[in-house]
Amino acid sequence: MIDALTLVVAVTALALAAWCGWATYRDQPTKDWHFIGMAVVSLLGIAQLVTGFAQLARGQSPDEGTAIFVAYLLGAAACVPATGFMSLSERTRWGSATVTAGAIVLAVLEVRLFDIWGGGSA
Template structure:
């Protein structure tokens, strides 16, 4: 994997989590700006998915198995969009909390992806 991309996804996910956590603390729901932030994080996660699949197709092998690597890779690409859709259903401060949790989950998944790849 590309370590810089993994780091970028993790850092932006934590920044999104902090931003939405701040909105939660101010009793605000997710706004359009939050969805733009979610889109940025999601684009990075999808780029990581594409890079991971290309590296696998090129013959590189993760240290702990291809199936588990693909499962974490797909899960990391889906974490923030799933939280975003759930926040649309809950248009209160708890929608912001859901996105904040999704950002933290994505950051943890990034650490695990790094470990699985052999970092």
């Protein structure tokens, strides 16, 4: 995996979580600007998905197994879009809270992807 891309995805996910968390605190639903932020984070997740599959196609392999790596990649790519769609159906502060939770989950998935690939080994 590309460590810089993993870091960028995690940091932008945490920024989105903070932004939507602030909206939750202020009792606001997700707004158009939040969806633009979700789109940016989602595109980064898709870029990571493509990069991960490209590395697997080149013969590189994660330390902890390909199946678990692919599962985490797919989950990371789907996490924010899924919570974004859920927030559309809940046009209260809880829609913002859902996106906040999804973005935090994405940041945690990024840490786990880093470990699965072998980035945590010394």
